[in-house]
Amino acid sequence: MSLVQDTPVDAALSPFGPAVALSCRECGARYDLGAAYSCVECFGPLEVAYAFGTVTREQIEAGPASIWRYQPLLPVAPWAADEPNLAPGLTKLVDARNLAAALGVTGRLWVKDDSGNPTHSFKDRVVAVAQSAARRLGLTTIACASTGNLANAVAAAAARAGQRSVVVIPSNLEAGKTVTTATYGGTLLAVEGSYDDVNRLCSELIGEAITADWGFVNVNLRPYYAEGSKTLGYEVAEQLGWRLPQQVVVPIASGALLTKIDKGFRELVSLGLVEDAPYRVFGAQAAGCSPVAQAFDNGWDAVRPVKPDTIAKSLAIGNPADGPYALDVVRRTGGAIAAVSEEEIVEGIRLLAETEGIFAETAGGVTIATLRRLIADGRIDPTADTVVYNTGDGLKTLDAVAEHVSVTATVRPRLDEALAALVAEGSTTSEGTAS
Ligand SMILES: *Cc1c(COP(=O)(O)O)cnc(C)c1O
Ligand SMILES: [Zn+2]
Numbered sequence: 322m323s324l325v326q327d328t329p330v331d332a333a334l335s336p337f338g339p340a341v342a343l344s345c346r347e348c349g350a351r352y353d354l355g356a357a358y359s360c361v362e363c364f365g366p367l368e369v370a371y372a373f374g375t376v377t378r379e380q381i382e383a384g385p386a387s388i389w390r391y392q393p394l395l396p397v398a399p400w401a402a403d404e405p406n407l408a409p410g411l412t413k414l415v416d417a418r419n420l421a422a423a424l425g426v427t428g429r430l431w432v433k434d435d436s437g438n439p440t441h442s443f444k445d446r447v448v449a450v451a452q453s454a455a456r457r458l459g460l461t462t463i464a465c466a467s468t469g470n471l472a473n474a475v476a477a478a479a480a481r482a483g484q485r486s487v488v489v490i491p492s493n494l495e496a497g498k499t500v501t502t503a504t505y506g507g508t509l510l511a512v513e514g515s516y517d518d519v520n521r522l523c524s525e526l527i528g529e530a531i532t533a534d535w536g537f538v539n540v541n542l543r544p545y546y547a548e549g550s551k552t553l554g555y556e557v558a559e560q561l562g563w564r565l566p567q568q569v570v571v572p573i574a575s576g577a578l579l580t581k582i583d584k585g586f587r588e589l590v591s592l593g594l595v596e597d598a599p600y601r602v603f604g605a606q607a608a609g610c611s612p613v614a615q616a617f618d619n620g621w622d623a624v625r626p627v628k629p630d631t632i633a634k635s636l637a638i639g640n641p642a643d644g645p646y647a648l649d650v651v652r653r654t655g656g657a658i659a660a661v662s663e664e665e666i667v668e669g670i671r672l673l674a675e676t677e678g679i680f681a682e683t684a685g686g687v688t689i690a691t692l693r694r695l696i697a698d699g700r701i702d703p704t705a706d707t708v709v710y711n712t713g714d715g716l717k718t719l720d721a722v723a724e725h726v727s728v729t730a731t732v733r734p735r736l737d738e739a740l741a742a743l744v745a746e747g748s749t750t751s752e753g754t755a756s
Pocket of ligand 1: 443470575685713
């Protein structure tokens with residue numbers, strides 16, 4: 322069961338590419354690659370361990386225009402890209418000069434805009450990797466416990482692959498997430514409870530006979546799923562011309578995304594694909610669900626669960642599985658974690674939309690608002706190069722902003738009324754320019 326040493330596998334032939342084992346993050350025990358997620362010795366979480374061969378920039382650059390260009394760094398077969406899938410990734414890295422000016426950032430500021438993925442959030446990345454693992458493991462149904470975006474990503478990926486999907490969600494999710502998921506098809510089970518209830522229920526379901534051939538992407542396939550988030554580190558480094566940013570701001574739900582962006586950066590350094598340079602990782606939470614931010618503020622190593630109450634539902638995990646590891650990354654790199662109010666979230670969404678033409682979901686609002694807060698508090702260096710991650714699309718969370726914005730005026734289709742409305746508007750918005 323345990324491997325003594327990693328010898329590079331022939332990643333061109335292996336069904337899991339360069340991955341060689343699952344290893345316990347707590348005690349280091351090693352297991353064969355399978356549908357497992359917690360250590361039988363100590364109950365610690367398992368993660369994928371690799372024996373990378375030689376990987377070059379040229380090899381990656383010659384790869385597909387999707388996360389599959391990083392196949393030599395992922396636990397997936399070399400032929401995963403050719404199997405039916407949504408081919409997510411390679412989203413835009415937007416040079417955010419207007420946002421920088423609005424925030425008083427004098428260094429460079431980029432928005433990594435992952436709303437450009439097939440189902441409009443970064444979750445398509447993690448699902449693609451987990452779906453590939455499910456195939457290797459003979460799990461024919463893909464399932465998940467979701468805060469919303471994962472529901473979209475699993476149902477759509479299954480549709481594309483002609484697979485069955487079973488998606489379990491809290492019953493109070495936004496229509497933009499439930500209606501879309503139901504339209505992709507598959508089974509959609511709504512639970513009268515929180516995401517944490519949904520997650521626990523899915524762990525219980527895994528023991529039941531009917532789920533024997535189901536891969537719950539973020540439960541029993543979690544080690545593979547989480548690795549998909551590394552691509553958000555790789556892509557930013559590649560898009561910056563193969564270098565690491567000096568600061569990144571990342572939203573935290575379970576904490577996997579933040580942890581894996583850091584893992585991606587460290588792998589690029591260890592493989593010699595980027596120069597080793599210090600970077601700081603900052604975490605963003607909503608005050609209505611901020612267990613990791615609270616632990617950071619109080620200097621705790623453990624994360625105390627909370628009961629979420631926030632419009633940022635995609636981040637509403639009260640008991641985050643990777644919270645302690647996210648804390649480690651932030652502390653090791655000299656970053657910080659902040660939590661922002663509901664009003665700040667809405668202002669964050671509006672600021673990004675007004676400055677860069679990017680309409681983010683509530684999680685993006687949390688991240689932009691956190692960036693603003695950290696600048697105001699002097700905890701982020703405004704002269705350094707910074708990348709802020711927008712992980713989802715605002716069309717899925719319209720209600721969050723709907724009551725804060727409105728049409729300028731409503732008129733009948735008559736020139737005089739239109740002119741009157743436009744002149745009235747002009748007099749209120751261009752003060753000082755009219756003479
Ligand atoms: C799931 C999600 C996150 C956070 O992911 P974790 O890996 O669980 O921390 C961030 N943003 C959006 C939009 C999400 O859907
Ligand atoms: Zn262990």
